[in-house]
Amino acid sequence: MDAEVRGCGSAKQVSNSDQKGMDIRRGPWTDEEDSMLKNYVTINGEGRWNSVARCTGLKRTGKSCRLRWLNYLRPDVKRGNITLQEQLLILELHSRWGNRWSKIAQYLPGRTDNEIKNYWRTRVQKQAKQLKCDVNSKQFRDAMRYVWMPRLIERIRAMATSKSQYLDGPTNTYRPDLPLNNQTGLIPNQSHAPMSSGPAEPYLRPAISSTSSDSSEAQVSSDLTDCYDLPCGNYIEISQNESGGLIQQGLDIQTCNDDQHSNGWFGGGVDTLDSLWDDEESMWFLLQQLGDVNEV
DNA sequence: AATGCAAACAACCGCATGCTC
DNA sequence: TGAGCATGCGGTTGTTTGCAT
Structure with a gap:
């Protein structure tokens, strides 16, 4: 550099x-x-x-x-690609807080708000553009929630499993309706203080000094367009929720523009945004995995 | 090998906020 | 209380890099 x-x-x-x-x-x-x-x-x-x-x-x-x-x-600045775990965390945290980059960065040790902001603009917004979606649209949110994030989780688990039996899990079915810690097959490490009421301080792990050279961890980029082969406009199969009903039968990508700004994913009060997972523990679990997988 | 283009990244700018006097 | 200053934040722009032709 x-x-x-x-x-x-x-x-x-x-x-x-x-x-x-x-x-x-x-x-x-x-x-x-x-x-x-x-x-x-x-x-x-x-x-x-x-x-x-x-x-x-x-x-x-x-x-x-x-x-x-x-x-x-700054000595603790972490350089190199955004890992899959970090991507997942950014998507989750952004769904909660919108463009609160500095706040999001507090949960990604060694990453700066500038780096996260750049990631969002270059990667995430690119996906929306390729899908002819507005990044604020419900369709794009759903695409992230039901396609992109499950894919990320699967990749994280696959890479973790390939590296260690520690992360063995019996299921391959992503359930968007369930908390992360109930479906990833990853074993929560209780020593990392999952907090039902949330932390008083941002959860900051010790400084990570990894660089782009520690490529053994999940640093493969993942995006929406590699999650399916269908051209924009086709429907995507979406999973069932726990009660058996279809959460979202498909995403008509070409109708995305009709829905622009309809639900204020960014524009509205960010603190009132509906999160991808409602419970705090899911996020803390993800934070924990971010650290644990890096350490495997 | 040269050129053009797009993506990624680093840095700047304007505004908001907090602190001190 | 308000003015002035320092710092922080988010949006935007400029530069570099890598890839395709």
Whole structure:
């Protein structure tokens, strides 16, 4: 990744109202700038970003320094592909909170809000586009809930099983109506504090220092379009719910646009959004799996 | 090998919020 | 209480990278 910050002599010199009278550098950071910022934070700790420039001679705004530190230089930043577990968690948390990226990021150790936001925009919204759906539409939500997420769970379980008998499970049937911990075949680890009432603090595991090189974990991207071969407009078989009735008999993808904004998945009050799984334990279980599978 | 395009990622910008005086 | 400043957040844009032709 260092290549991304090399050869940056072209960084523009512009005036900036944040720091009047100074020439402010913009654009990619150089190794030297990174080093200066790291040294500053090592000595002074995080915060007081506007004083960084004064103390170090960096010709960057406080905002820029903060962003660079949080998104790139911080030692616990986890680099590399978003894993399947993380994808699943992002989908779940986004269904709860919408575009609350920083809040979502709190539940993904080592991932930044910027990274999650980029993931959402480049991957998830791409899927909606390919399906000719609005990302806010009920159809797309259902596609995620009944196609994408089950597929992710199956892949997670398959990869975990292939790596260890620890995660053996008897069933292959995903049940969208059941909590994750009742259907994945994964064994909850009670030591990781499933909390029926939710945590007082975001659940942050110890810093994960993995990089893109630890590719043994599930890092294969998964999307909606590889979950079925049907062209847009065809129906998709959807599973039955527990009482035997069809939850959703099919997804008429081409009608998605008719439903745009109809249920305010993003736009409405995010805290009132109906979650994919209602109980807190499901989410904590997923968080736990995120850690446990990484450790297998 | 060169070119064009799309995807992915890094960084910036404007606004909101919180803190201090 | 309100002004000024610092920081945080989410949206957007610019740049780089990788792939197809």
